[in-house]
Amino acid sequence: MITVLKQWLQDVLPKLFGSAGNYEVIVFGLLMVVLLHRAHDGLWPLLARLVPVRIDPKVIDPHAEPLPKKPQPPHGEVILEAKAVTRQFGGLVANNNMSLHVEAGEILALIGPNGAGKSTMFNQLSGVDTPTSGEVLFRGKPVAGHSAREIAGLGMSRTFQHVRLLPTMSVLENVAIGAHLRGSKGVLPAAWRLDRTEEARLLREAAIQVERVGLGDYMHTEAGSLALGQQRILEIARALCADPCLLLLDEPAAGLRFKEKQALADLLKRLKSEGMAVLIVEHDMDFVMNLVDRLVVMEFGEKIAEGLPEEVQQNPAVLEAYLGGI
Amino acid sequence: MDVEIFALLAQDGITNGAIYALLALALVLVFAVTRIIFIPQGEFLAWGALTMAALEAGQFPATVWLLLGAGSLALGTDLLAARTGSRRGLGKSALWNLAYPLALVAALSVLPLQSLPLLLKVAVVLAIVVPMGPMIYRVAFQPVAEAPVLILLIVSVALHLVMVGLGLLVFGPEGSRTAPFSEAQIALGSLTLGGHTLVVLLTSLALIVGLYLYFDRTLVGKALRATAINRNGARLMGISPALAGRQTFFFAALIGALSGLLVAPLTTIYYDSGFLIGLKGFVAAIIGGLASYPLAAAGAIVVGLLESFSSFWASAFKDVLVFTLIIPVLVWLSWSTHHVEEEETAHVVSRSNKQGWIPPRAVLAGFLGCLLLAPLVLPTFYVTLLNYVGLSALVALGLVLLTGVGGLTSFGQAAFVGLGAYTTAWLTTASDLPVWLSMVGGSPWLALLVGLVLTATVAIVIGSFTLKLSGHYLPLGTMAWGISLFFLFGNMEFLGGHSGLSSLPPIQIFGFDLLDNRHYYYLVWAFVLAALFTTKNLLDSREGRAIRALKGGMVMAEAMGVDTSRARMVIFVIAALHACAAGWLYAHLQRFVNPTPFGLHIGIEYLFMAVVGGQGRCGGLWSGRG
Numbered sequence: 001m002i003t004v005l006k007q008w009l010q011d012v013l014p015k016l017f018g019s020a021g022n023y024e025v026i027v028f029g030l031l032m033v034v035l036l037h038r039a040h041d042g043l044w045p046l047l048a049r050l051v052p053v054r055i056d057p058k059v060i061d062p063h064a065e066p067l068p069k070k071p072q073p074p075h076g077e078v079i080l081e082a083k084a085v086t087r088q089f090g091g092l093v094a095n096n097n098m099s100l101h102v103e104a105g106e107i108l109a110l111i112g113p114n115g116a117g118k119s120t121m122f123n124q125l126s127g128v129d130t131p132t133s134g135e136v137l138f139r140g141k142p143v144a145g146h147s148a149r150e151i152a153g154l155g156m157s158r159t160f161q162h163v164r165l166l167p168t169m170s171v172l173e174n175v176a177i178g179a180h181l182r183g184s185k186g187v188l189p190a191a192w193r194l195d196r197t198e199e200a201r202l203l204r205e206a207a208i209q210v211e212r213v214g215l216g217d218y219m220h221t222e223a224g225s226l227a228l229g230q231q232r233i234l235e236i237a238r239a240l241c242a243d244p245c246l247l248l249l250d251e252p253a254a255g256l257r258f259k260e261k262q263a264l265a266d267l268l269k270r271l272k273s274e275g276m277a278v279l280i281v282e283h284d285m286d287f288v289m290n291l292v293d294r295l296v297v298m299e300f301g302e303k304i305a306e307g308l309p310e311e312v313q314q315n316p317a318v319l320e321a322y323l324g325g326i
Numbered sequence: 327m328d329v330e331i332f333a334l335l336a337q338d339g340i341t342n343g344a345i346y347a348l349l350a351l352a353l354v355l356v357f358a359v360t361r362i363i364f365i366p367q368g369e370f371l372a373w374g375a376l377t378m379a380a381l382e383a384g385q386f387p388a389t390v391w392l393l394l395g396a397g398s399l400a401l402g403t404d405l406l407a408a409r410t411g412s413r414r415g416l417g418k419s420a421l422w423n424l425a426y427p428l429a430l431v432a433a434l435s436v437l438p439l440q441s442l443p444l445l446l447k448v449a450v451v452l453a454i455v456v457p458m459g460p461m462i463y464r465v466a467f468q469p470v471a472e473a474p475v476l477i478l479l480i481v482s483v484a485l486h487l488v489m490v491g492l493g494l495l496v497f498g499p500e501g502s503r504t505a506p507f508s509e510a511q512i513a514l515g516s517l518t519l520g521g522h523t524l525v526v527l528l529t530s531l532a533l534i535v536g537l538y539l540y541f542d543r544t545l546v547g548k549a550l551r552a553t554a555i556n557r558n559g560a561r562l563m564g565i566s567p568a569l570a571g572r573q574t575f576f577f578a579a580l581i582g583a584l585s586g587l588l589v590a591p592l593t594t595i596y597y598d599s600g601f602l603i604g605l606k607g608f609v610a611a612i613i614g615g616l617a618s619y620p621l622a623a624a625g626a627i628v629v630g631l632l633e634s635f636s637s638f639w640a641s642a643f644k645d646v647l648v649f650t651l652i653i654p655v656l657v658w659l660s661w662s663t664h665h666v667e668e669e670e671t672a673h674v675v676s677r678s679n680k681q682g683w684i685p686p687r688a689v690l691a692g693f694l695g696c697l698l699l700a701p702l703v704l705p706t707f708y709v710t711l712l713n714y715v716g717l718s719a720l721v722a723l724g725l726v727l728l729t730g731v732g733g734l735t736s737f738g739q740a741a742f743v744g745l746g747a748y749t750t751a752w753l754t755t756a757s758d759l760p761v762w763l764s765m766v767g768g769s770p771w772l773a774l775l776v777g778l779v780l781t782a783t784v785a786i787v788i789g790s791f792t793l794k795l796s797g798h799y800l801p802l803g804t805m806a807w808g809i810s811l812f813f814l815f816g817n818m819e820f821l822g823g824h825s826g827l828s829s830l831p832p833i834q835i836f837g838f839d840l841l842d843n844r845h846y847y848y849l850v851w852a853f854v855l856a857a858l859f860t861t862k863n864l865l866d867s868r869e870g871r872a873i874r875a876l877k878g879g880m881v882m883a884e885a886m887g888v889d890t891s892r893a894r895m896v897i898f899v900i901a902a903l904h905a906c907a908a909g910w911l912y913a914h915l916q917r918f919v920n921p922t923p924f925g926l927h928i929g930i931e932y933l934f935m936a937v938v939g940g941q942g943r944c945g946g947l948w949s950g951r952g
Contacts, residue, residue, distance in 0.1 A: 026495070029488035032934060036481050037469050056686065090793060151886040164876055164882035176868075179877050181887035183359040187896055190867035191860035199867055242887065 004139060007324075014029035023078045024107030027277070040287035052106065057220040058172060059177045064200040067182050069243055071181045072275040073139065075105040079246045079277040080156070085124050094120040095131070096301045102246065107268060107278040109288045112298035113321055118281045119161065119250070121298070126158050126248055127151040138246070153181055157244035159235040161251045161281075167224025171215055171234055174223045207243055213237040213267055229256040233264065253287045289313070335508055335634045341523045343630025344530035345585045349607025350622040351537065352581040357611075359574040359927055360556035360567075362467060362478045363801070368454060368604025369580025374598060375590035376493070377451045377583075384440035388496040389454050390431055396461040397423035405463050413903065423461060430454065459571035459579025463758065467575075468568050479801060480937050483930050485603070493597035501599070504879045506591035526588045531751055534582065534623060549874030550574065583901030591772050605809070606633070608649060613655050625655075645680040646813045652806040656792060656799060697851055701844040713915060716850035716937060720908040723857050724901030725829055725936035731865065732897045733877045734793070735801040737929045742781055742902045744815055744924025746909025749777035751827040751919045754821065770833045778903055785902035786895065793894045810930045817920040826920025833914045839913075850911055863902075873897055905932075 073079060081101040087094050090325040094117045100107045112118050123129035125136055136144040142149050145296050156180070156228055165174050179202045187196035200268060209220055213233050223234060232252055253261050259283075268278055268291060282288050288295065288309070295312045297305040299321040312318055349367055356364040372632025373389055374614050378884065380387045401423040408416055431451060440449070466485050470477060508521030541547040553560040571683055582600075589595065589603065589788040606629050629648055636647045701709045721739055728734050750773035761832040816824045832839045864870045872893050875883040883890045913919050 026488050026491035029484040029486075029491065032484035032938070033466055035490070035938060036473075040628050104743055106797050116833055126885065128885075148881070148884040149887055150887060152885055158885050160882065160885075163880050166878045169871075169874065173871060177871045177883075177888070180868060180872055185862060185868060187869050187900075191864045193863050195867055202868060238886070265685070 003199055017098050029129070045108065045309070055235075058170070060172070060202060060203050060219075061200040064197075064204040064206065066221045067179070067205045067243070068248050070245065073104045073245055075103075075275055077104045077139075078102070078137055079104050080125065080279065081137040082125060083120075085121070085126055085136060085139070087120055087132045088132045092226075094301050098134070098298070098303055100296045100303070102247065102279050102308070103273045104270055104277045105275045106293040107272050107280065107291060109280045109282055109292040109295045110242065110298065111282055111285075111288060113293060116298040116321075117301040118298055120247065120282050120301075126156065130194040131242070152242060155245040156218065156248065157234065157239035157242040158245070158248035159239055159250055159252060161254070163228065163230055163231045163235060165234060167222065169223055171218050171223050172203065172220060173209060174234060175237045175241050176202055176208050178209070178238035179205050180242075182243060206237075209237040209241045210234075212240065214263060221252050229260040232269075236264075236267070240271075244278065247271070249278065249280045249282075251282055252280065253282060253284045261287055310317070331638070333640055336631065337523060337633035339634035340627060341526050341630070342633060343591075343627035343628075344526050345589050345603070346607045346610045346629050347623040347626030348530050348585045348588075349604055350535060350579050350610035350626045350872070351534065351619060352578040353604075353607055353611040354619060354622050355537075356565040356578050356720075357576050359550055360463075360467065360471070360478075360571045361475050362482055362561070363475070364578060365479075365482045365601075365604070367578060367582055367607065368600025368602070369486065369493065370459070370579050370600070371586035371589065371603060372493055372581030372595055372600035373458075373489075374455050374586025375595040376497045376502055376505065376586075376597065377454055378587055378590055379446065379595075380506045381439050381442070381447050381450060382499075382504055383502075385435065386439070387450075387454060390427070392433060392492060392496060393432065393454055393458055393461075394427040396465070397427045397850050398462040400464040403469070413884045419571065422457070425937075426457065448587060448856060450589060455583040455586075456576060456579045458575075459575035459582075462579075463571050463575035463878070469570060471567060471571060476729070476801075476937075479735070480934065483858070484934075489495050490598050490601070493600075497597045499597065501594040501596040502590070504587075504590040505593045507588075510583050522591055526592075526931055529584065529588060533584065534619070535663035537577070538619070546573070567858045583660050599764075602645070605805070608802060609648060609652050612652055612799070632659070632690065643778050643813070643817060646810050646817070649806045649810045649813075652803065653791065656803050656806075662665045662931040663772070694855075697855075703736075709847055713843060713847055713850050716847075717912050717915070718932065719854050720850075720857055720911070721905045721932045722935040723861060724904030724934055727861055727865075727873075728897050728901040729933065729936050731877070732873055732894060733900065734894060735933070736802035736901065736935060737760045737801055737926060739901065739905045740810035740924045740926070740929035740930045741808045742785070742905035742919070742930075743909035743912065744811060745781050745784060746774075746777045746906030747913035747924070748815055748821055748827075748909075749773060749780055749906075750910050751830055755827055755829060756820065760771045770910070770914055771830060774841075775907050777910055782899050783897045788897045789895050793891065793898060794945075804929075805926060808926050812921055815924060824921060826918060828918040830913055830917040830919070832917065846915055850915075853907055853911060857907075869893070 045204045046246070078101050080225070085098045086096055098117075100108070100110070110118050111120060120129070124131045127143060127146055130145045134268065135142055135145070138154055138156060141154070143154065143156075145318075166177075166244060180300060182205070183195075183198050183202050185198050187314055189195045200319055201315075207219065209325055210216060213236055215230060215233060215237065218230065223231065226234065233253065236247070236249065236252065252264060265287065267279075272278060272293075280288065280292065292309060294307065295305070296303055297315075297318050299317075304317045304321060307315070349371070352367055353364055356362055357368070375391075377389045380389075391606060394634065399566060401419055404416060404419040408774045432803070434450070436449075439447075439450075462485065466481055467478065470481060505521070505527040506522035510521030512519040512521065512524070540872055541551055549565045550570050550573060552563065553565055553567055557567055560570070586595070586600075593599075607626065610626035610629050613621050613628065614623060624690065629651065633648050637644045640647070699887075700712060704712070721743060725739055727734065728736055750770055753773040754770055754775060788807055792807070815821055821827065832841050833846075834840070835849070840849060865874065872888040873896070875886065875888055876890060876893055880890050882894070909924075912923070
């Protein structure tokens with residue numbers, strides 16, 4: 001179109017203005033500026049509106065062979081263990097000598113007031129950041145300092161505090177990203193459609209996970225049009241699609257309504273009973289207390305309490321941290 | 327080389343370096359405050375210089391009409407905005423945008439321009455050129471101030487085109503040189519120091535110090551700095567980003583015009599000289615990481631010195647050397663900077679989810695039918711045009727994948743086109759190929775294969791150090807190697823220099839020569855359709871989702887197990903291969919190659935196509951193409 005436009009401008013403008021000068025460059029540049037002011041996304045969306053093409057949803061083959069699953073570790077096996085993790089930013093000690101562990105088939109919550117260092121701890125565990133000292137063991141293997149990608153490959157999967165989805169992709173496709181490591185076909189086979197069997201298996205797996213978290217009705221909806229709560233659930237489905245044995249959830253209940261919270265709690269309990277280990281960083285006390293098996297409480301970068309929900313609720317140090325003294 | 331030449335070159339280098347330093351300063355300033363990579367910075371320089379030349383020649387400076395035009399446009403934009411918003415400030419806008427230029431026109435028409443003292447002439451030039459800065463910001467950038475960096479960059483490139491075009495219109499194609507500010511010669515031992523050199527150095531120094539004081543000591547300066555650090559925060563504190571933007575552009579225009587005045591006595595300035603000088607300022611700014619003023623100034627001196635010394639030893643490769651200087655710097659930056667997740671707010675596109683009724687297959691069939699029939703019914707001229715449309719489409723398709731889907735911007739695609747074109751041109755025409763290459767000589771198809779392999783290799787090498795860079799470094803880096811490759815094509819003896827290589831053989835298919843454009847049409851569009859087919863499939867797959875995940879943030883993609891650096895490399899290489907194939911087709915369509923169609927401007931044009939066509943949607947290329 002631009003070639004045509006330029007040719008056309010070169011033809012027409014000299015007739016309008018006389019022959020001197022290269023007006024076409026000026027007009028062309030002006031047109032570009034105006035166009036970008038009017039339509040950020042270019043002309044395609046405008047043209048697409050003129051031709052109402054039917055958008056066919058992706059076909060999910062229910063008979064595609066299921067993807068192989070890793071065997072879940074037995075109940076009670078220690079999945080993730082942090083030993084004396086310390087993280088300093090210059091002089092600031094964000095995490096000091098933090099230790100915790102998560103077992104298969106349990107839900108552990110990491111709680112604490114704002115600025116307690118929960119998110120930093122979360123980053124140390126998930127491979128986004130590297131501890132200054134201390135060890136993080138995932139199923140017995142040291143993972144501190146390894147890339148998030150390697151850690152994901154070992155079977156740890158996470159969600160984000162600020163939802164990170166691709167808003168223009170469908171729910172199904174967003175979830176399918178989670179299964180990235182469970183496929184192996186590369187670029188060339190994909191370009192020539194030699195990957196269709198694998199693709200069908202990946203999509204089926206994604207569809208199963210979407211159904212599992214209860215978003216089945218929105219399978220082909222654009223992810224960006226979901227409510228925030230649903231987007232959080234979608235992130236969990238995406239994490240599940242990686243076939244993990246440990247889920248790291250960063251404030252999954254934030255922005256959820258009561259019913260949604262209940263549904264989330266049910267989902268997490270079901271996962272737990274299947275042998276999944278879950279680590280939650282959370283603010284919402286009610287949600288946490290009724291759901292989790294154990295709690296680790298942080299303040300000023302340190303662990304101040306650990307134990308069953310009832311114990312922690314009675315712990316004076318915790319009460320002080322949360323209520324500012326008794 | 328003896329001491330005297332050395333001193334001479336060094337003096338030359340430092341003088342030019344001082345000017346680059348000024349430009350670099352302006353660029354850093356503009357980028358920091360408004361996130362605009364201000365390509366037209368050099369145009370202010372050219373306009374300043376040429377306005378001065380006009381004054382010296384006793385002509386009425388035509389830039390004043392440009393000022394009047396820009397002012398009316400700015401006022402018009404204000405009026406349009408006032409239709410919906412408040413009417414406050416309209417009077418002031420009319421004063422600055424209309425009354426001031428008119429008053430200037432009146433004043434200039436009575437003043438005896440040629441006989442004015444030098445300083446007054448300088449003042450007149452500044453009075454004409456500098457107010458255009460804020461006006462241009464008002465018209466071109468303020469309405470899209472919140473857009474992503476890429477859109478701002480494209481707007482800025484479009485603006486550059488407009489300004490160069492206007493420059494040609496107003497000043498004509500002749501270059502000018504103005505009288506130096508000082509004719510004095512100061513002897514220091516065996517070395518003579520030109521008076522003008524001193525003026526340049528002192529002015530630059532004064533400006534740098536002045537800016538420093540302004541930003542460090544005044545409230546307005548601090549407000550600008552605050553905007554640079556955090557736009558939203560500054561807004562909450564009552565600092566208007568629009569005002570900050572206009573102020574920044576005022577300074578940019580001031581610095582530009584001043585450096586134009588300084589550079590005009592040193593070298594002949596043409597209407598389009600600003601671009602190259604501005605780009606060298608860019609190199610300096612990048613050395614400063616687009617953030618640090620002192621580093622940028624130091625970088626500018628290095629650029630100036632490198633340029634002057636390399637012009638002594640290898641003058642043909644002067645520009646190549648300067649622009650490749652950027653590459654080690656980028657490598658160093660990519661190693662030393664911690665990768666920070668850029669928090670650019672993803673603007674969610676509200677796509678109308680209206681369900682259409684036309685089945686996609688029908689659309690596809692209609693499109694294919696039109697393609698098939700086109701050469702049979704259209705006149706030759708349009709068939710030829712469609713051939714070129716197809717070539718551009720091929721390149722733009724790669725760019726849509728790279729820019730729209732993957733979020734990486736490349737200005738250097740034209741260089742890859744050139745790589746493809748020159749490989750086949752050389753292999754099929756050269757009579758004295760080295761032995762190990764002689765077996766592929768002569769056959770276009772083998773040359774295509776060699777070209778693709780070569781392009782992939784080059785892309786991997788270039789990609790391995792530029793792709794690590796995030797955000798704005800990448801487009802600048804691609805600009806650098808785009809220019810370097812372009813100058814290489816023009817300066818390689820065996821590639822025919824600037825006149826190029828000619829009499830390429832036609833492409834044969836099953837012994838049938840594709841001489842007619844109508845036949846060639848089918849070859850071109852076969853390539854385009856194959857590229858479309860593969861790209862669409864790729865995006866609709868596991869790897870495709872990984873590529874699309876690049877835009878959702880690196881942390882997310884990595885946490886899902888996507889190797890993001892590999893995904894970036896993949897699309898970079900694919901885009902380069904598309905470009906290379908287009909170059910091969912181009913070479914055998916023209917049956918002649920020269921460096922012109924592979925320059926930076928064409929690279930920019932390809933990016934335009936990708937953006938106009940609607941980046942992001944695979945479908946975007948249907949419309950953006952051509």
